[in-house]
Amino acid sequence: MTVRIYIPRDAAALALGADRVAKALAGEADARKLDIKIVRNGSRGMHWLEPLVEVETAEGRIAYGPVKPSDVASLLDAGLLEGKAHALCLGGTEDIPFLKNQTRLTFARCGVIDPVSLDDYKAHGGLKGLEKAITMAPVEVVKEVTDSGLRGRGGAGFPTGIKWKTVLDAPGDRKYIVCNADEGDSGTFADRMIMEGDPFVLIEGMAIAGLATGATKGYVYTRSEYPHAIAVMNEAVTVARTAGVLGPSVLGSGRAFDMEIRVGAGAYVCGEETALLNSLEGKRGIVRAKPPLPALQGFMGRPTVVNNVISLASVPVIMDKGAAYYRDFGMGRSRGTIPLQIAGNVKHGGLYETAFGLTLGEIVDTIGGGTASGRPVRAVQVGGPLGAYFPRALFDTPFDYEAFAAKDGLIGHAGITVFDDTVDMLKQARFAMEFCAVESCGKCTPCRIGSTRGVETADKIARGVEPEKNRALLADLCNTMKFGSLCALGGFTPYPVMSAMTHFPEDFSPAPLVEAAE
Amino acid sequence: MNVHVTGDIGARTLAIVSDLKGLEGPLLPILHEIQAEFGYVPQECLPVIAAELNLSRAEVHGVVTFYHDYRDHPAGRHVLKLCRAEACQSMGGDEIAERVKSLLGIDFHQTTLDGAVTLEPIYCLGLCSCAPAAMLDGEVHGRVDADLARELVAEARR
Numbered sequence: 001m002t003v004r005i006y007i008p009r010d011a012a013a014l015a016l017g018a019d020r021v022a023k024a025l026a027g028e029a030d031a032r033k034l035d036i037k038i039v040r041n042g043s044r045g046m047h048w049l050e051p052l053v054e055v056e057t058a059e060g061r062i063a064y065g066p067v068k069p070s071d072v073a074s075l076l077d078a079g080l081l082e083g084k085a086h087a088l089c090l091g092g093t094e095d096i097p098f099l100k101n102q103t104r105l106t107f108a109r110c111g112v113i114d115p116v117s118l119d120d121y122k123a124h125g126g127l128k129g130l131e132k133a134i135t136m137a138p139v140e141v142v143k144e145v146t147d148s149g150l151r152g153r154g155g156a157g158f159p160t161g162i163k164w165k166t167v168l169d170a171p172g173d174r175k176y177i178v179c180n181a182d183e184g185d186s187g188t189f190a191d192r193m194i195m196e197g198d199p200f201v202l203i204e205g206m207a208i209a210g211l212a213t214g215a216t217k218g219y220v221y222t223r224s225e226y227p228h229a230i231a232v233m234n235e236a237v238t239v240a241r242t243a244g245v246l247g248p249s250v251l252g253s254g255r256a257f258d259m260e261i262r263v264g265a266g267a268y269v270c271g272e273e274t275a276l277l278n279s280l281e282g283k284r285g286i287v288r289a290k291p292p293l294p295a296l297q298g299f300m301g302r303p304t305v306v307n308n309v310i311s312l313a314s315v316p317v318i319m320d321k322g323a324a325y326y327r328d329f330g331m332g333r334s335r336g337t338i339p340l341q342i343a344g345n346v347k348h349g350g351l352y353e354t355a356f357g358l359t360l361g362e363i364v365d366t367i368g369g370g371t372a373s374g375r376p377v378r379a380v381q382v383g384g385p386l387g388a389y390f391p392r393a394l395f396d397t398p399f400d401y402e403a404f405a406a407k408d409g410l411i412g413h414a415g416i417t418v419f420d421d422t423v424d425m426l427k428q429a430r431f432a433m434e435f436c437a438v439e440s441c442g443k444c445t446p447c448r449i450g451s452t453r454g455v456e457t458a459d460k461i462a463r464g465v466e467p468e469k470n471r472a473l474l475a476d477l478c479n480t481m482k483f484g485s486l487c488a489l490g491g492f493t494p495y496p497v498m499s500a501m502t503h504f505p506e507d508f509s510p511a512p513l514v515e516a517a518e
Numbered sequence: 519m520n521v522h523v524t525g526d527i528g529a530r531t532l533a534i535v536s537d538l539k540g541l542e543g544p545l546l547p548i549l550h551e552i553q554a555e556f557g558y559v560p561q562e563c564l565p566v567i568a569a570e571l572n573l574s575r576a577e578v579h580g581v582v583t584f585y586h587d588y589r590d591h592p593a594g595r596h597v598l599k600l601c602r603a604e605a606c607q608s609m610g611g612d613e614i615a616e617r618v619k620s621l622l623g624i625d626f627h628q629t630t631l632d633g634a635v636t637l638e639p640i641y642c643l644g645l646c647s648c649a650p651a652a653m654l655d656g657e658v659h660g661r662v663d664a665d666l667a668r669e670l671v672a673e674a675r676r
Contacts (some may be wrong), residue, residue, distance in 0.1 A: 015660030184564030186603030265585035282545030344608035
């Protein structure tokens with residue numbers, strides 16, 4: 001009997017040698033005349049264990065990791081194909097605490113199935129949401145999404161159902177669904193993982209959005225830095241089109257929806273929805289003033305839903321299991337689950353999907369296991385390059401849109417980057433300004449010029465030039481950028497800068513210049 | 519990586535543009551194809567694109583220069599990209615970058631004199647849980663330490 005062995009094709013696994021492991025295993029199995037089939041799945045999200053090799057046994061899937069090519073022979077000797085013991089054996093995959101304690105709704109299939117097998121997708125509950133949506137009136141689908149409490153997972157947290165309602169009600173001969181997969185924030189990789197590990201869930205979510213709003217064309221705008229995700233998405237779209245999931249009659253409903261994958265060209269600001277739309281239209285990625293809202297005049301001036309990958313990928317489970325099922329997870333106005341991305345200097349880095357409400361301390365210390373370097377955690381940046389740095393003193397903050405806003409932070413796309421005590425917070429504040437200067441689209445003055453002045457001012461503080469005056473100047477500059485910028489790039493760059501200055505003032509008071517020794 | 523331009527740039531550009539101009543918002547897909555064809559975006563392409571898409575040459579120039587990905591001259595035979603973003607910084611990415619620069623004897627955005635390697639910064643490869651990250655000719659590498667950095671440089675030099 002053929003034994004199925006899973007070795008991820010996720011970029012994080014590849015970066016740690018998954019292709020070499022797969023090649024070594026195929027070669028060794030061939031030499032030993034073993035009957036195996038290697039399935040290249042997505043990642044389970046336990047990146048410190050990658051490459052994670054799983055074998056399917058009568059008792060379920062057994063995991064081994066992290067596996068190096070040189071481990072393959074000894075794994076086979078020990079009885080890998082029967083899931084036998086080995087120093088690298090982690091037991092049943094689903095029993096690993098990091099995975100067992102999660103609530104996987106959006107990522108239910110990621111790492112489990114062959115990403116480009118529609119049969120696998122259907123066998124694991126795929127397409128049920130779309131099938132149900134087809135039987136419903138568009139307004140009912142929109143209501144279901146609204147009732148679920150789903151909010152934009154890209155960072156803004158705007159209620160997804162309300163955005164859809166606006167597009168549904170907007171007059172237009174053509175409407176569009178645009179998926180924002182321009183995941184440029186450092187510390188985030190959930191979009192990449194879902195595109196590489198379960199692309200059909202995104203396709204299904206976009207098709208549902210199309211049926212719900214009357215849009216017939218969808219675009220996924222992703223990053224040139226994600227070649228693996230682009231390849232998987234393109235393959236999956238072709239499969240979906242061939243199978244009639246996409247096309248002139250979605251699943252035989254008589255209603256059309258099709259989509260294309262588009263690739264950006266290395267501009268961070270294109271993650272901002274209006275800059276993204278300009279880029280998609282073939283223009284420079286310059287931010288547009290709002291109004292008009294993209295929901296009314298978006299791509300090509302037509303009503304357009306712009307949603308993040310995770311927002312759209314969460315729709316199928318909501319349609320399948322119902323709004324109430326999804327809404328019952330979470331806290332306050334943050335309903336459902338959030339895929340936390342635990343990154344940076346952390347022992348157990350990876351993706352952890354859970355209901356809103358865990359404290360930052362639980363996430364970093366308990367789930368993440370503290371730093372990889374073994375040194376104390378000093379700062380945690382939540383929400384990417386535009387997110388605030390949190391000190392240990394704020395580790396009791398629950399993971400929730402409003403709770404983070406109340407502490408002058410944001411959850412953003414739920415990326416959590418951990419730093420140990422060697423971090424220099426003045427340097428991090430300077431980097432935030434430098435990044436904004438490099439990536440500013442240039443349309444508004446506070447962002448374009450403010451960021452460059454910010455770098456210069458941070459440098460003066462570092463050199464000990466009138467530190468008190470320059471700290472006040474930096475704070476004033478941040479205030480101008482926050483309230484005067486057109487979009488979140490200039491508007492949110494003050495978050496990392498001000499949080500670093502507020503919570504780590506000692507790094508902004510460098511020792512006064514020492515007189516040269518006599 | 520570095521494709522030597524032979525033949526008529528204008529004619530090859532026209533073929534690419536004709537192929538893609540039916541798309542909604544075709545300019546970025548066209549520029550990606552042109553860069554894949556020539557290894558950079560030659561100036562000679564711009565008037566052809568502008569005429570075919572009914573844009574001004576200045577508009578096309580504006581788009582080409584806005585995006586970091588498009589090159590105005592060919593890269594080295596290999597392109598090594600090092601992630602410079604926060605998650606990689608937290609794992610010593612800055613030290614790795616300095617090491618690689620000194621091994622290659624060049625700074626970011628430069629190419630070694632023998633034309634072998636171009637070194638570029640990149641802001642996030644989405645490998646933030648296995649930082650620092652690098653990409654050599656489209657192949658990704660995680661947890662880049664001093665040894666792996668040396669191997670990557672040696673591989674790129676070949």
